[in-house]
Amino acid sequence: MQQERKGRVLLSTTGFEPDRWIDLLSAERDVVTEPAPGGDPSIDYAVVWHHPRGLLAGLPNLKAIFSIGAGVDHIMSDPDLPDVPVVRVVADNLSQFMTEYVAWRVLDHHRQGVAYRSQQARSVWDERPQAPAGEVAVGIMGFGALGQATAAALLALGYRVRGWSRTGREMDGVETFAGEARLGDFLSGTDILVVLLPHTPATEGIVDYDLLRRLRRDNAIGGAVLINAGRGALQVEDDILRALDDGTLKEASLDVFREEPLPAQSRFWSHPRAFVTPHAAAASDAVFLVPQMLAQMSAYDRGEPLWNLVDRDAGY
Ligand SMILES: NC(=O)c1ccc[n+]([C@@H]2O[C@H](COP(=O)([O-])OP(=O)(O)OC[C@H]3O[C@@H](n4cnc5c(N)ncnc54)[C@H](OP(=O)(O)O)[C@@H]3O)[C@@H](O)[C@H]2O)c1
Numbered sequence: 001m002q003q004e005r006k007g008r009v010l011l012s013t014t015g016f017e018p019d020r021w022i023d024l025l026s027a028e029r030d031v032v033t034e035p036a037p038g039g040d041p042s043i044d045y046a047v048v049w050h051h052p053r054g055l056l057a058g059l060p061n062l063k064a065i066f067s068i069g070a071g072v073d074h075i076m077s078d079p080d081l082p083d084v085p086v087v088r089v090v091a092d093n094l095s096q097f098m099t100e101y102v103a104w105r106v107l108d109h110h111r112q113g114v115a116y117r118s119q120q121a122r123s124v125w126d127e128r129p130q131a132p133a134g135e136v137a138v139g140i141m142g143f144g145a146l147g148q149a150t151a152a153a154l155l156a157l158g159y160r161v162r163g164w165s166r167t168g169r170e171m172d173g174v175e176t177f178a179g180e181a182r183l184g185d186f187l188s189g190t191d192i193l194v195v196l197l198p199h200t201p202a203t204e205g206i207v208d209y210d211l212l213r214r215l216r217r218d219n220a221i222g223g224a225v226l227i228n229a230g231r232g233a234l235q236v237e238d239d240i241l242r243a244l245d246d247g248t249l250k251e252a253s254l255d256v257f258r259e260e261p262l263p264a265q266s267r268f269w270s271h272p273r274a275f276v277t278p279h280a281a282a283a284s285d286a287v288f289l290v291p292q293m294l295a296q297m298s299a300y301d302r303g304e305p306l307w308n309l310v311d312r313d314a315g316y
Pocket of ligand 1: 069094144145146164165167168169196197198279281282
């Protein structure tokens with residue numbers, strides 16, 4: 001009996017080498033990196049990371065779009081996005097990476113990494129007073145898949161954990177806050193702010209001076225700290241520098257920036273209390289993510305529902 005044709009996959013990426021993705025997707029599907037001109041009817045699914053704007057609009061048989069990352073701002077910002085389901089990444093492997101990054105940065109700020117590295121550079125042996133984790137409140141802004149995974153690890157380390165979301169997600173052991181109306185209460189009890197929001201029209205530039213000013217500065221770690229591993233577009237970078245310079249912020253760890261790679265002239269590179277990583281907190285790994293994508297495609301072909309779908313109205 002002849003096997004039913006499995007539709008092709010269009011893999012469209014910028015900014016990284018897609019060979020591994022092509023190899024793994026090819027286990028079950030024909031993969032192309034460019035559609036045939038004039039509306040390619042052979043393509044059923046698109047797997048994308050920063051695809052060229054308008055590329056997906058002309059594909060008459062496109063059934064769904066898969067994001068190579070947890071964030072889908074790179075898809076939703078396409079003005080010609082076709083009206084098909086958009087699937088994002090939710091994966092243990094990604095949550096694990098993000099948890100490691102956030103725990104690393106929280107511990108480093110709490111255990112005075114900046115001060116001790118400076119002492120070491122000057123050969124200074126000086127034990128500093130140390131607050132226990134139980135006196136430090138970590139507020140996670142964006143309490144979804146990554147925020148909640150991170151919260152579980154921080155709770156295990158003994159921190160006080162708070163979470164802020166749009167609709168109000170609950171978690172045992174975490175004080176949770178929902179929406180604009182509770183943002184002030186969330187911030188005023190937060191010593192270390194961890195930003196894990198998606199970039200949407202509602203969150204654009206949300207981390208500004210006014211927000212940073214509302215964090216708790218009179219605290220067990222001697223000031224307020226910002227950690228942003230969400231998206232660069234969430235932050236107003238001149239405001240963060242101003243806050244670092246005038247003491248509104250004690251320290252910051254930034255994994256994401258408005259312009260990436262971060263330009264050589266950015267003051268963040270040399271700021272003594274800023275810690276910079278190159279959007280490296282939680283990279284999408286094809287080995288873990290492709291099997292999930294292929295399984296979803298086969299399920300959808302059989303008429304079953306997709307999962308981890310983006311809410312097009314909310315934008316994430
Ligand atoms: N740096 C990296 O390497 C890296 C890697 C992966 C992901 N990321 C970033 O991490 C983000 C979060 O990923 P995720 O998988 O955790 O996403 P998610 O599961 O969709 O969670 C997003 C959270 O943000 C909340 N939120 C969204 N809009 C909001 C608003 N206007 N006000 C208040 N809360 C709002 C959501 O609230 P509800 O719970 O009420 O829906 C939810 O709690 C991604 O979008 C991406 O930008 C970065």
